[in-house]
Each structure stands twice: as structure tokens, then as C-alpha cells.
Amino acid sequence: MAELETIEMRAAYCNALLEIAEKDKRLVVLDADLMKASGVMPFKKAHPDRGIDVGVAEANLVGVASGLSLKGFVPFASTFACFAARRAFDQFFISSNYAKLNVKLVGTDPGVSAEFNGGTHMPFEDLTMMKMIPGLTIVEPSDDISAGKFTHLLFEHDGCCYMRLHRKKLERVYKEDEKFELGKAKILAEGKDAVVFALGGVMVRESLKAYEMLKKEGINATVVDVLTLKPIDRQLIIDQISKKHVVVTCENGQVAGGLASEIAEIIAYEGLSCKFRMVGVFDQFGQVGKLDYLLGAYQLTAEVIAQKVRTALRTTVKVGFGGPGFGMKIGNK
Template sequence: MSEVKKIATRDSYGNTLVELGKEHENLVVLDADLAGATKTAIFKKAFPERHIDCGIAEGNMAGIAAGLATCGKVPFMSSFAMFAAGRAFEQVRNSIGYPHLNVKIGATHAGISVGEDGATHQCNEDIALMRMIPGMVVINPCDDVEAKAAVRAAYEYEGPVYLRFGRLAVPVINDEATYKFELGKGVVLKEGKDVTIIATGLCVNEAVEAAKLLAADGIDAEVINIHTIKPLDEDLVIASAQKTGKVVTVEEHSVIGGLGSAVCDALSEKAPTKVMKIGVYDRFGESGPGADLIKKYELDAESIYKKVKGFLS
């Protein structure tokens, strides 16, 4: 059996920017002295005249991106999630969100899987921060295929978009030949009747593997990939919850304000359902290998399997 291909979604981001750059002359890329890490250096090599290194000044980068958007350009401003969503929050909110400008935010190195860079760089709060900005679209792709499609969808969408990418290489679970990305639409990866597992980003593959472990115990789990957290596919979430009666959300993000909160917001209003949120529980990360941290913070398939079993019992 061949080994599953693993690709970091930050690589997908850099490669797709180059493809889009060939197709659209109005696309420009900004970075904050991290082009090698965010992979925008790939774009810089292909289109040096359309790549702007703003230095370690993320707030200023957001302002430059806003200005470019008012001139008909489609800027992709790039940095680590901690800096793009955290350090530059005020400028993103006031200079991009408030006037609803056509700026795309490519935030790499999100979540605890950043690994050895430690708690200061492991942003588990970015989805919550970006969800709160009126009109901001929030996308968290699960693999290379979905990430590339998401970047294209972000370019085509008129308005601000936050794209969340990871440092850690993750399994490619989608087939590029058949995959179709629809903004704001979730994807049912496996139908089931006993419990709904709703996952996003890196945790989607882990949820799929957890469902296999549950199946071996006679538990039929429905698995849904929510790549677009805002706007949320409420119809799909509600329909699945009504079918199974119990919902588990899984995310490499704080359980406060992220996917789990978005799902609970929808269900509490329209289809009250018992929900268990799996994610980072009101704590900071720590330094260590990304894959090891995923296990320690119980976001791996085995941990998800055990938590779901406990929830159902």
C-alpha cells in the first residue's frame, strides 16, 4: 500500500499564488519579512515586481494592502496567523473590514502544530478574532487540494477573506480531479446515524480516522468537513444534528470562539442539540514537535475516538 502524500497547506498557498499571478495581473502579494516561511517567496521569484516586503510591520502591511485594494489591485497580505490576525487586528478591522475592502489575508503557521516556535507563535485565537469582524470570510482548509481551491475562491470573492494555513505537512485526503470547493458549503465525508463529527483544517483527517475506529466498535459517525467557518453552512450542520442527535466539533484552535462556538451558535438558536467541543481548552501552547503537540493536546485520531466514545456513553 502506497504511503499517503503529506503537504503543508502553507506550500499550497505559495504555489497557488504563482498560478493565480500568471492569470491575473492585478494580484499582488505582501509579506512581513517571512516570505520563506509563508512560502510567498515562490511568488516573489516569479513576480518580483508584484511582491512587497513590508518588513516586521504587520499593521502597516494591512494599511498598504487596503490602499492597494482601493486602486483596483487584489492584495494577499501574508504572515504568521499570530501576527496577521493578532498583531494587526486593529488595522485589519478598521482599514480592511470596516470599508469592506477586497483584501485577502494569508495566515500561515496557525495552531499548536507550529511546534518548536512555542506559545508566542502558536495562534489558537485567530478564527475567533476574524469571525468577529463584520463581513469577514473565514476559511480553514484541510489539505493541499482544498487549500489551493480555497485560495482561488478567495481571489474570486469580492471582499475581505481570512485564509488559515498550517506549518505541518498533513495528508492529502481530497482527489484534485473530483474535488469541488464551494464557499460557505460544508462537505460530508462520511454519512452516519449515531453522532456527527464536525471538523476543520488539520483535524479533518484525524476525524476521518477516528470515525474508522468508532466503526470498529459499531458506532456509525457522520463526518463533516467545514472549510468555511464564516459563513457557516448552517443548513448542513442543523440537518446532520437533527439526524444523529449528538454533535462533536474538532479544531486546532481554542474551543472559545472558533468552529465549536459557531456550530453551537447555530444549533442553540435553530436546533438545540447536545454538543461536545474538542480543541485547545483555555490554555496556551508550548514548544515541541508539531505532531507530538497534536497528540498531547488530544487532537489526534485516537484521542478523538476516545472522547467521542465517552461522550456517547
């Protein structure tokens, strides 16, 4: 059967919601004056009694979602990731998670994908904030296929979740019959010299580009799509680092408290020895610009990833910190 045409990730998200709605009347979809931007307007038209726009009131969005969950519904509440994290954090922490409810919060336009929304609306910190919530499941799909299937998985999961969702179209990574699990990563390319852990559609693509660049130079790297930041695929990470010893993390957000921090904690706790490099945002605010410009401005490009691998393979770096993308050789083995 021929593969379907790639669609925007927000469309894949909405399509999955429509599929769920046909089978389960517990589903309710909410938004905060961004239904068109979030791609859920088709759901509102198909199910007007189950599509709720609360207006420009993100804290109320999560409060209403929590109330619906308390009554047995399964709410999916979407808004820009900057609002999901900064404006609604307390409500999501207390009303949803502390109360042990079943709210699915979706933050769109993560990191540099916010583009012309500008610095105030460019969330580099959302994953860092969300990762601090006990028991919260956090996912970031990398294409339309994974976006649709993770929407189904989150609906089936009993407990609060945060999905970081790129809204626009991205080149497809997975085939339509790909199977996914919460807490499980995917190996997209394999090599013996290094391992690159990438999170999110933007960084997965840059990592795959870096893989091709390095391959032409005789350097073979493994590329892992992390997919679930929490609970992270700990055993796969341990296995890969144990075999490769050169590790690069790639994320479209702050490295502090994000994927890099999570991998570093595993390395330290397990006593693994490796050369460790990070690609991500280092203590910076957002800005206005097109995606390609922003990738360059924050050093999130394939060339930067490839260079991290090259330098790690060539050098022995002492323990310590040396600014953005610092390297360190850590471990006791």
C-alpha cells in the same frame, strides 16, 4: 490520469497565486519578512514588481495591502497567524474591513502546527478574533488540493477574507478534481450514530482516524470537513444534527468563540436536541513541542475524539458545564 504527488500546503498556495498572476495583473502578494516561511518566494522571483516584502511590520503589511486594494489591486498578505491576528487586528478591522476593501489575509502556522515556534507564536485565538469582524469570510483548507482551490476562490470573492493555512505537508484528503464553494462543508465519511464537525487539516485527520477506530467497534460516525467557518454551512449542520443527535466539534484553537461556539449557537437558535461534546483548546496558552506531543498535551487526538463519541452515546448528560470537553444535552425538542 494519475494523481499528482502531495505537496506542502504553502507550495499549493503559491502555485495558485502563480496561476492567478498569469491571468490577472491585479494580484499583488505581500509578506512581512516571512516570504520563505510562507512559501511565496517563487512568486517574488517570478513577479518581482508584484511581490512585496514590507519587513517585520505586520500592521504596515495590512495597511499597505489596504492601500493597494483601494487602488484596484487584489492583495494577498501573509504572515504567521499569531501576527495576523494579534499585531495587525486593528488595521485589518478598520483599514480593510470597515473600509469595505478587498484584502486577503493569510495566517500560517495555526494552533499546534506552530510546533517549535513556541508558546508566543502559537495562535489559538486567531479564529475567535477574526470571527468578530462583520462580513469577513474565514476559511481553513485541510490539504494541498483545498488550499490551492480556496486561494482561487478567495481571489474571485469580492471582499475581505482570512485564510488559516497549515504550512507543511499533510496527507491528502481530496482528489484533484474536487469542487469547492465558499460557505460549503464537505462530508468525508458517513454514519448513523454521531456527527463530528472538524475544522483544519490537523483536526480533519484526527477525526478520520477516530472514525476508523469507532467503526471497528460498530459505531458509525459522520465526519464533516467544515472548511468555511464564516459564513458556515448552516443548513448542512442543522440537517446532520437533526439526524444524529450526538455532536462533536474538533478544532485546533480555542473553543471559546471558535467552531464549537458557532455550532452551539446554531443548536440553541434552532432549538435542536443533542448530546454535545467539544475537542479543542480550553483557555490555555501555547507551548513548544512536536506536533504529536502537542496534540496529546491539548487533548486533540483521535482517541479523545473517539472517546467523546463513545461517552455521548452511552450517557445522558444534564445541562451544564463540567470543564474541558464538557458535554451537555441541550434543546427543547
